[in-house]
Amino acid sequence: MSETLLEVKNLNTHFFTEHGVAPAVDGVSFRLEKGRTLGIVGESGSGKSVTSLSIMRLLQEPAGRIVDGQILFNGRDLVKLTEKEMQEIRGAHISMIFQEPMTALNPVYTVGTQIAEFSLSGRK
Ligand SMILES: Nc1ncnc2c1ncn2[C@@H]1O[C@H](COP(=O)(O)OP(=O)(O)O)[C@@H](O)[C@H]1O
Ligand SMILES: [Mg+2]
Known part of the structure; x- marks a missing residue:
């Protein structure tokens, strides 16, 4: 379901x-x-x-x-x-990768790895 x-x-x-x-x-x-x-x-x-x-x-x-x-x-x-309650949700449960990829993402790692890292750190 x-x-x-x-x-x-x-x-x-x-x-x-x-x-x-x-x-x-x-x-x-x-x-x-x-x-x-x-x-x-x-x-x-x-x-x-x-x-x-x-x-x-x-x-x-x-x-x-x-x-x-x-x-x-x-x-x-x-x-x-x-705002305080939002801070507990932002980064931990919802994240945003901003449009400028060179500032939002690290070119050394694959995009998949970085999104997975966000998800895993959110489960802590
Ligand atoms: N800080 C702002 N002040 C005034 N208008 C804004 C601002 N940011 C976005 N807009 C307007 O809101 C509308 C939607 O923009 P946006 O969400 O950036 O579009 P998209 O991401 O689909 O290209 C546009 O008309 C844009 O000009
Ligand atoms: Mg846009």
């Missing part, structure tokens, strides 16, 4: 700038089952990075804010957690 690890429900993340409000993520919903892989594909600027940063709660606040929706991780709504 499948078990939901991550469920994003009606996520809305906006940027409040001096030029107005940018609705970068506007009602995104998806579900990821345990043990499965999910790819999110879209044109540049469509909101993939902002969706990921919202899940990690790494938006540049206060300009970038989750204004609506839920991010249920093992049933817990990450939107409602304090």
